[in-house]
Amino acid sequence: MQYFTFGRNNHATGMTHPALTKNKFLLFWRRQISAIINAGADSGNTPKNKRTRVINISSLIAASLVFFFGGGLTIFSGSLAILYPAVPETLMFTGAIWLNYKRKYFYSALLWHMTFCTATLIFGIMLSTVIDATHMAGYLIGAPLLIFKQKETKLLAACVTCSILALVGIELNNNLHFFQPLDVSTTLYPVFRVATWLTVILLNVVVILFYLQQNNLLIGKLKQANAKLNKVNKKLAKASAYKTVYVNETTHELRAPLNALYAISQLLDDDSITGEDLQKMHKSMGYSISHALEIINNVLELAKIESGKTVPLKIERMVIRNWLEDITRVFTYQAAYKKVNIELRFEDDLPSEINFPRVQVTQVLNNLLSNAIKFTTDGSLIQVSAGCKGDTWFLSVKDNGIGMNKVTLEKIFVPFFTSGSNNPTGTGLGMHIAKKITERLGGSLVAESEWGKGSRFTASFRLNMEESPALSPADDPSSLIHPAKVLIIDDDFMGTHYYSKILGKMGCVVSVAYTGEFGLRAAELHRPDIVIMDMSLPDKNGKELLQEFKRHPDLSNIPIVFFTGSQLAEDQETAMRLGAEEYLLKPVQVDAINRILSKYAPEQ
Structure with missing residues (x-):
């Protein structure tokens, strides 16, 4: 029987697996190349990082091509003239990478492009019989325009000027023959041409990839900006809708006291109205005016609540029966247009006086009464009830309208929801406002309805609210x-x-x-x-x-x-x-x- 122990025997005999050696070699050079490509990269500046890497990559490619092709062509042609410019150009490309490593980005970019211009000019003259150096024109002029920012005017101007001078120099030498080209064997023409094409293609691929990355980056930023803009637009649209609804809700709420004032003003022309009736009308006018002001102030207060700015409540001790009579009297004039009667019912356990924030609870009841008058049938009865249950007291408003189906009942307190053709002038915010205020007071607002049998809304509030301090007569x-x-x-x-x-x-x-x-x-x-x-x-x-x-x-x-x-x-x-x-x-x-x-x- 034979036993094989992997790994230990290899170490013992000093043998190394060939695949492992190859992997270590590849990993080593991958790290070295990565270090060269990322030399001088700034982790906090993505656009500059990409530009730095493009310069490093193109410099590495150019230095490698100049060195190896220059050396190879020197061997093939037997002329050292090609090697003389190749060595300093390789060092200059290496210097561009080193300047990036030292964070000298401006000088690195300048040296990088000047080296390309110099290499194009020298090899374009030396090998003019073999290659056409104007193939580099697109790269020399296009690369700076694609890589550098428009605000880097000095760098752009220097690079473009250098490119133009190099191309003009080649063209002048081709026509005036200041320098004679190298005498290259025709058998080497394909080698030189392939090397030239390969260089041009590789360098243009690097620049194009950089351009595509930049373009994708800009598109990404544009999408992010559009997304933010869409969010802002939605917020603005929502704010505009709220503004419109607040205005509509205010005018909607104001109809009740204004209708009362209008009706009273018509009745005042009747000379037969005197005495007690005139006093009641005068009292109703005063209450309607105060009520209108409270509606405006309360809508503004609700806007503050929606924005998270709470307003202190003023708890007052109110004679509940008198308060309810004053409110229903105002709505009596509005209900009269539909020949609707409003009936008040007081439970036996209802205290004569209750502490509550009058302005806010009045707003809730106004919404419930306005809603009931709107939906009840002509000539019917609206019942307003008040009573107590445990440590709470309630207000209930029942109408004799068509009622609500299950879907409408579930959405009745959702902002901006209206019941369609049954409520053509509604803003869809009245019930939402009432529920918001009720919940803010620690109470609840519940809707009950059955299709064809009307609806009942019941608002419940705490009984033990502490009365706000009032001015003493001496301080009044x-x-x-x-x-x-x-x-x-x-x-x-x-x-x-x-x-x-x-x-x-x-x-x-x-x-x-x-x-x-x-x-x-x-x-x-x-x-x-x-x-x-x-x-x-x-x-x-x-x-x-x-x-x-x-x-x-x-x-x-x-x-x-x-x-x-x-x-x-x-x-x-x-x-x-x-x-x-x-x-x-x-x-x-x-x-x-x-x-x-x-x-x-x-x-x-």
Whole structure:
């Protein structure tokens, strides 16, 4: 029996497998060639890396061809004249690789191209009877234009000039015969021509591959840029859609209080309406106006919520029955157009007063009532119920419309979803807004529906919300009188008239100017304690006028307060930076005016 132990016997006898020796040899030269090709490559600069490698590869190819073909042709021809330029050119190509290794990229590129030009000129003259050196014209001129960047003007100019001079030199010598070509045997003509073609082809292949890589790199970057642009476009389209929907939703929500105001204005022409009915209508008008302002502010607040900017909630203690009656009274005028009645139902366990954020819960109920009126059948009944379940209280709105199928019910809270032909004017955001606000308050909004039997929406909220701190009567600015001199600069004639009336009731002496120029003159004449101005005036904007006040030696210390309709954040930021004390959006509430007077009016 024979035993064979592989490996150990070989080492013992000092034998090496031929295939292993060959592999080590190939691996060694592969590493050496890789080191030469990557000499000076910068890992942080991909375009420069590729250019460096192209110069190294083409220099290695050219040096090898010049050295070996030069040596071989010298042997075949028996003339040392070919070897004399071949050796220094080989060293020059090697020098280009060495300069890359030393990070001298500009000088490496210059030496690389000048060596090619020199080699073309010398061999083009020496071997003019055998080869046509103008075959190198495309490479000499095209390579710099493809490899170097357009902004490298000095390098490009030097390389192109060198290329042209080399080709012109060859052509002049061919015609004027400054130098005589070598006398080469005709039997060697095929060898020289093959060597020339091989050199030209290899060098052009290297440059073309570099160009294709660069082209692919640019295409990749272009695709990435297009992808980013598409993402930006989608975001912009989504933002535009949100903007449109917010505008539509605001106008949609405003219809309820505006319809109420319109109906009341029509009824006021009836002389038979007096006494208690007139008082109720006056109260409804006030509530409708306040309601319209709350809708606008709430839509803006929701936009902030969508962008991740939360707004503090104001928890108020409300008499729930009175609050519900006020809201349904506003929608009664809207429901009357469809001959729809709104019925209020209060569960026995419902407390008389509940703490909750009035503005936000009102927004939820408004959406539910608007939706119910829109979808209920003419002449039907809408039921609004309020009650308690454990530690929560709820609002339920039931209509007698056509109801929803399963698919619509599943998507009813999805933003921008509408029920098609059943809701031609809807924005598809009302229910989404209601659910968003409800969830933000720690509650829930549930939809129940059956096709042909109407729908019920139930919003639930926590009972134990802590009431926000309120002003004590002693600190309430509305109870104070402010005998201050106030200058209003605004071209809104109706607005300034009513603000003047309000300020007058508070004990102020009011002056009015309708342009910035007259406002400045009035301030110089009356020296007001407070100036209220608009951002947009007929002759100049409020920021310019503010700067004029701050530069004026006698007016610079007067507090400037903006009452304006401009909601642009940059306007507010600029106004405050330029020295404005306050920036309030119209219409300004009476308590805000009182607060301003309490803060900036001189003490008596």
